[in-house]
Amino acid sequence: MTDADAVTRLRRADADRRAARERVDAVGEDALRALQTACEELRALLTEYEGRATGDGDFAAFIEFQDRIAHFTNDLDEELPERTVFEEIDERLQQRRLTEDDFAAVRERIDAAAETVDPLVEWEDARERYGEARRAARRRLDTVGDQIDDRERLVELGEADLDAPTERLREPIERYDEAVTDAFDAFRSNASAREVLDFVETTALYPLVPFREPPEDLLAYVHGHEAGTEPIPQLLAYAAYSRSKLDHYVADADALKRSVATRQTYLERLDADPLTVGWPPPAADTLRWQCNERISVVARFAPDVVSDLRAVRALTRRSDYDRLRDSAVARERLTDAERERLRTGAVADELADLRAERDALRDALDELSPLA
Known part of the structure; x- marks a missing residue:
């Protein structure tokens, strides 16, 4: 019309x-x-x-x-x-x-x-x-x-x-995103499921770090069973076992099937995405607040990555940040x-x-x- x-x-x-x-x-x-x-x-x-x-x-x-x-x-x-x-x-x-x-x-x-x-x-x-x-x-x-x-x-x-040197923003952001992704992958792969899920649960205190909270039954399982000390990839492997095979590895195969097998999608999708900046980046004020919260969160599992995150936060104070970001957004969109x-x-x-x-x-x- x-x-x-x-x-x-x-x-x-x-x-x-x-x-x-x-x-x-x-x-x-x-x-x-x-x-x-x-x-x-x-x-x-x-x-x-x-x-x-x-x-x-x-x-x-x-x-x-x-x-x-x-x-x-x-x-x-x-x-x-x-x-x-x-x-x-x-x-x-x-x-x-x-x-x-x-x-x-x-x-x-x-x-x-x-x-x-x-x-x-x-x-x-x-x-x-x-x-x-x-x-x-x-x-x-x-x-x-x-x-x-x-x-x-x-x-x-x-x-x-469109000819602005957007690499001045992109390179520090990509360096941080790659570092935090690798660090979280290592944390998820090596730390116990109990430790990883407890970490994710604490991020509820940081609204600009949008992890999806762990399901309550999954949290209860990793805290109440010995298998909760295993890394997440191992729990997912157990979930794929038959009950007869699983009986050789965990004390309560039925409990694992109920609490882990039904939450496979959540565990499989748990990654560093809520901690990354992405490209093009958000507005300066938004990114600055995100960085402030993420510094506290990232320091819990990857303190060596915090310096990269501080470098990203420093970008938001550049006098040319808005001009470079506008150029990045225009090129992408x-x-x-x-x-x-x-x-x-x-x-x-x-x-x-x-x-x-x-x-x-x-x-x-x-x-x-x-x-x-």
Whole structure:
């Protein structure tokens, strides 16, 4: 849906709603609703009694029906639209004998009278269409907002210095990432599963080190069984054994199967990724806070890697960090097609069109009253 579609649909729906409301006001909403109710009640009476009050049916029901019709008509407001139609219906139904044709003719008269309620029905339909048009316009506004953000991001990336010496950031970051990955792999492979999982559990104190917490049953197992002193790769090897073979290696094969075999995916995916920086790096403030937390965490299992991490943190204080990072982000994220669109000015044109569309949608939504 485009701007013209959403705004035109909204304005047309509003115009339809207002026109329908004028037709309702010309008669009166209360009067039309009263007429609508009267038609529904009379149809219900016909349905209730037709089988018993026609022909030679139940005479008591016939008398009761005529009495209820009389009371129904007498209770109608004198100013009710189409009241004379109800009076004529009453007169016809007060005959000494009623047939199915009488009931059919009365229903036709009710249907004709109910046409007077059409403006009310049309107004309610118009209100519903208007409400949906407003919701559609708001959805389109959200979409346009996202598209504007996307184009603004492209423009920002396009302004980056693509020739900036990003290796000044990349080399220290890659050196740290490789060092911490190797150190964690060694820690995971050589330390006991109990020690590794306890380490991971302590990282919950550091929200910028997003390790997934160990499952409680797995923690309980490594603390309560001798097999917990084995490294994680050995536990995973045990989990693949048959129960009969596993009985030769651990005291409680069933417990290992329950607590380790069911957590293989967690153990297999446990790596240094939450400790790495990656490329391109985050904004300076974000990276600085990440480094502050990671220094405390990395020091627990790889103190010799802390110096590499401090070197990464020092990057965030460089006066050219933002310029180098912007260049890195642009190189990584800008596709050839996006670069061409930036070069030709297509992105700028799209951004101008989208901003105009956003303004038109906002103006229409603000100008036209909410659904009441």
